[in-house]
Amino acid sequence: MITGSRSLFGQSTVSRRGFLRIGGGVAAVAALPLSLTACSSSGGSGKVRVVGVADQQKPMEELLAAYKQTQSDADFSTSFAPTDQVQTVVRTQLAGGNAPDLHVLYPGNGSAMSMAQLAKAGLLADLSAQAWTKDVPSGLDAAYRSEGKTFLYSAGSSVIGAIYNKKVFAQAGLQPPRTWAELLDVCAQLKAKGIVPIALGAQTPWVTQLITYALVPSAVYAKNPGFDDEMASGRAKFRGSGWADALTKYQDLQKRGFFNDNPNGTTYEQQTSMVATGKAAMAVQVSAVLSSFRQATSTPDDLGMFPFPGWDDAGQPWIPAGTVVGLGVSARGKNRDKALAFVDFLGRQENINRWAASVSAIPFKRDASSTIDPALADFLPIIDADHAVPFMDQRWPNAEVQPAHFAAVQNLLAGKTDVEGALGQMDEAYGKKS
DSSP states (O other): OOBOHHHHTTTSOOEEOOOOOSOOHHHHHHHSOHHHHSOOOTTTTTOEEEEEEGGGHHHHHHHHHHHHHHOTTOOEEEEEEOHHHHHHHHHHHHHHTOOOSEEEEBSSSSSTTBHHHHHHTTOBOOOTTSGGGGGSOGGGHHHHEETTEEOOBOOEEEEEEEEEEHHHHHHTTOOOOSSHHHHHHHHHHHHHTTOEEEOOOTTSGGGGHHHHHHHHIIIIITTOTTHHHHHHTTSOOSTTSHHHHHHHHHHHHHHTTOBOSOGGGOOHHHHHHHHHTTSEEEEEEEGGGHHHHHHTSSOGGGEEEEOOOOOSOTTOOOEEEEEOOEEEEBTTOTTHHHHHHHHHHHTSHHHHHHHHHHTTOEESSOOTTOOOOGGGTTTHHHHHTTOEEOOGGGGOSSSSHHHHHHHHHHHHHTTSSOHHHHHHHHHHHHTSOO
8 A cells, every 4th residue: 555745644554663573582581681571560669661672762761751840750660672672571571461561562563562463462551542642644543553442652654765874975976876776886886995885784683674675665566556455365475576576686785795794694783883984885774763873973964864766767766654663551551550641741742743853753743843854855755745655564464474574584695595485485474374
């Protein structure tokens, strides 16, 4: 289903950043802070326990401080950890009845920590009575709501594109490419100068999907807007579709030597550092992590963002845009009412604006005080032209397809499979019952 700026906030479905994977439980638990792995014991003290992912830390800390100014007796215990670690621990705690009161939640469906999956399991408190939920456009129902009830708080939507080091580009005499052919030429020139064209941290599973997501809008939805419906009805598969074109281009970038050495041995943090320090020219990422990239460099203004061009015609760009990671209130939390009160505070327009600005997102509702990160300037005309589509996992039927995609890309990068085999892994996972 196609989405755009007017439809992005009014008529069509916008997805989530679903960057969680299944598995890794024992190792993940061992790596987490004690406060994250401990059982929830905040009920007696009245302290609201909050668990989020790393890119939520900045807006959460800012807004908790603002909330405490209005509620002097408010008391919170917060923990933040990498996405892949949080997934296993929080999901287990939710099922075990010792969950945090307020926790990270991903829009839509398709992962074990997504809104639809947790709502179906009865693990989320209904937010529908809060006034801000009435302002969430019906076009975002699949991201925020399940069976007519709102379970997710999210400040808005983000885009996927190339975060790039403007100084590196300028020193190489290059401009951001506008087509696939221009991208290949720019990468070749960067490589010839000894600069890694594209940093890829595929050791961190959720990073593996971003290049695919950047390429699929042009390869699939620009030609076949009804692809998701065809998949759901069994009339289409990943194999034999534009997904093959997208993964072939992904693989082509590797074959041309446009990635850093050993992407499967490179983490997200290393990817970030490579671009921030100028060792690499760009990285395909979600706009929500722009702040992390900026924090990694002494000159934040050196970093910009442009649409990653999977298209051949500069006048017909297509991009992915999706609802950013948000928060859910545990239905079984010992301090559920206090957690609900804080979410109600987050739903005020000024706080929606503050959260969205902190993660370079577009607020789901805008007013005169809303600001958009200047780095997203090149994306807004594409959104306004209705050439933005939901993140691909939004309409996947279960929590198996996304980790299958992660593994398929890693296998492709390692030379353990080909495009046909990678898509076969995804088709097999798609066919599993939720």
